[in-house]
Amino acid sequence: MDKFEQMMKDIKGMSPAELNKAVEKFNSMCNCPKCPTHNKCAKNAKELLFCINGKSFMCITEEKGCICPACPVAAECGLKNKFFCMKGAEKSQRYEHALWGTKMA
């Protein structure tokens, strides 16, 4: 089990209060607001933490680079993917790669 899988397991055992606290912590660490892809619409809608929450909801439609690999959340959670705002959460991308292979990107 890698770091991300362990984290997903730990999350399942959390109370709602603990989960809220963890999400708040990760929101405050998220690099997305500093990323060129994070546009005005996403900022106004306070969209963040795409690696956990999944794709942007109708805001981000164009990739202009991704700074996820330099994000402290990526290190803490053991993320292997990026461009979560357009390609989906780490969990979804891992699932798709398992189904279709890692070349699909």
Ligand code: SF4
């Ligand atoms: S890894 Fe990317 S999406 Fe996840 S918190 Fe960091 S910058 Fe945001």
Ligand code: SF4
């Ligand atoms: S997920 Fe990556 S590409 Fe999207 S806004 Fe965050 S840092 Fe930028």
